Amino acid sequence: MTRILLAMAMTFGTASLASAEAILGEWRVSDGARVTYSPCPGGFCGRVESGRYKGKSVGRMSGAGPQYTGTVTDPSTDKTYDGRAEVAGDRLVLTGCVAKVFCRSQSWTR
Template structure:
């Protein structure tokens, strides 16, 4: 009896953990075709998993509400860090990095894998 209750409790906890995961977490296909992993809890780190810069952490974002995130994004080619924003819409993530207080920005859209 105790074993069945423990098994049911464990299954419930695993399903609840998956439900609590932030929708930004997971693997994303970048515009360049590489795979990036976004993970964390309070602060989400972005790490390239494939491509020329595999293993490099390229950003950190925090949730700001309504599927929006803000933080820093680093261009892996030149190691310059920019003010970054991301907006999640379904399985698409619009990423943007800006300089000069948002005067000049570059954007790209990533897709959830």
């Protein structure tokens, strides 16, 4: 009985974490590649799971949904920029900025 209750508590705890942190999970980039955000020390780390840049980092975010701040890494150049992300339903808008003036955004879907 104790094992069943413990398993249920772990399941519900994980489900509530996933819904509270909307950035977690898999996202599809416009070129068809998949990026996954998962928990890591200090926040949430993004990693390319498929496509040309498979295995590369796309940065680290911290905060609580739907808005996050952190760094964005361009996997084609390995350059890192100040960044932010905003989740709205099944859409994530990721923005990277140089000197907080010159910014570029991408929109990803679940």
